[in-house]
Amino acid sequence: MIEVTFPDGAKREFPDDATPLSIAESISKSLAKRTVLARVNGELRDAKRPLGGDATLELLSFSDPEALEVARHDAAHVLAQAVQELFPGTQVTIGPVIEDGFFYDFARKEPFSTDDFERIEAKMREIVDRDLPIEREVWAKEKAISHFKTIGEDYKAQIIDDVIPPGEPITLYNHGGEWSDLCRGPHLPSTGRLPKAFKLMKLAGAYWRGDHRNEMLQRIYGTAWLNEADLKAHLTRLEEAEKRDHRRLGRQMDLFHMQEEGKGMVFWHQKGLTLWRTIEAYVRRRLDAAGYVEVRTPQVLDRKFWEQSGHWEKYRENMFVAETAEDETLSLKPMNCPGHVQIFKFGQKSYRDLPLRMAEFGACHRYEPSGSLHGLMRVRAFTQDDAHIFCREDQIEDETAAFIELAASIHADFGLERDHISLGTRPELRAGSEAFWDRAEAQMLNAARKAGVEPVIAEGDGAFYAPKLDFQLKDAIGRTWTCGTIQLDYVLPERLDAEYVGEDGAKHRPVMLHRAILGSLERFIGVLIENYAGAFPMWLSPVQVVVASISEATEAYAEEAADVLRKAGLRVETDLRGEKINYKIREHSLAKIPVIAVVGAKEAEDRKLALRRFGSSDQTIIGLEEGAALLALEARPPDIARAQDAAASTAAAAAG
């Protein structure tokens, strides 16, 4: 007999061959029916796998999140079986669980088509209906390898050979003797337990073991849920996300466009550029206030320059290069840092000049692989809100901590919540000694802690020359975006021979901190569009107020009202068309204009505005001048609002 301890602390004895499922059965039939998985001594196990000794046991049902994960894994297996039944000769490789679903990579000469999905899904449902018992088998390594080789599953044989560490048991999961797959498990007791709320989503190429030198496999993605309602909710979420796609909104809202002659390049329309200017002006104020100096460096520089900075050697294939009629080779700048070092080196710098925070809204060009381009999120021409902080080594932590606080405040002003900050540590390919990395990583970690942040370690994610901190932000629908980074650099000052004179009168090497808060303006605007689904807060909105006239009779007053609003600093458009007011309201509401000011005979007579705000059907009647002042107050950028409010309260205190 073995002794089993339950979550409530109760202990009971069961036969030696007891399994979680048999134990569930001995307790109650309904419990057995619910049990799909077990946690044995803290480890997830098949419900049908014998405990094998005294153990703590927790029986899991589909109400436990772990069970959904396992169901998704089963869906991947059922997919693999279905595909192999329908397309004999297809080899299976790997099929893991991912967020919201699963995928399986297959090796097959002929391409799959999304038209096959319906058949495959039908076959998957059929396999579920067959309710095949899923059995775990433990195999000897050599036997397993030769088994997979014999049945033509070379990839599986390779996994056992290369990937599974020696000593770890080789387990196969068998679907009722019909089909089996190498798998770590655990799995559901039978295929019949898999909820049919799954759907195949997309087809994609994927390199074997993620290496582009290897052959390309065909990956089928699916989503799987516990019930139809959850599946439907997920599909609805995807539709909603599509509606806020910045590429779609960018076109609808007339913000920007891209065209084939300029792959990865943006044509900013008036409204998009208004957003841009608003953001740039805001960031510039914040940088001015934080003790940065702003500079601008050349767009195109001679090859010799890039050779010296090391970019020609390391970054050549990502640079746009031009030949001149005078046989010079020039390159568009992919980064601003070498340029900033030149300004640093112009004249002599003293330790008194440090830290020197040099900022540039730097337009950079990088030749990115065509397949990686994606709307505003990944482009070939972009403007970074870049800056380099030249400082002494003992200033790194304070500067980094101050930067974290500045970035956090700016991100918050844009309505983006921080998910976490990651610390990218030494990558496999790196420059510098272990001692250097130990020190540099500790500096970044301490700086983050100084700013009250515990970073999440991203092992091996650092730059090749130093560690970095990345800001992971969360948008309105929970997606995370990397915006903002700070990277330590001892290498570039050395390469480009930057120096300052220290207190001791001798020359010293400064350290550089590369940092950006938004990343690139392009990408950040993309993130903002998706975060707000195009409904920007007043201060960002390209058009803040539309003055809509009710009839021709109020045209003159509408113009006058718009003028007053403009003089108050608002971005205003008028709509004087001979359309009905309903039509105008609908149109400007769909355009997500923050405020519609309706003016009819009544308003014209009393010199008033009827204000209607986005997302509400209420209207407020207010005097024209009063309304202009109120809206101008609402339209203040957050930093200006804070400064004015603080000044006002100081004045009030002084007066009171």
Place this chain on the structure above:
RNA sequence: GCCGCGUUAGCUCAGCUGGUAGAGCACCGCAUUCGUAAUGCGGGGGUCAGGUGUUCAAGUCACCUACGCGGCACCA
């Protein structure tokens, strides 16, 4: 860059197994002057991404190219 899928009016899309293009919205014109999410009527607009081929005949079939989309790889 690699794999798959797409490309039809300004936008969103329809066009069956080949028989010389269609809707809604937008746009333009006319009428309407209207009180908080679509006024009516009329009109213009397409080398069906580009090219080559098969065919009596190609938006439709085949191949090539470009671009886009979804992934993969890349993002010092």
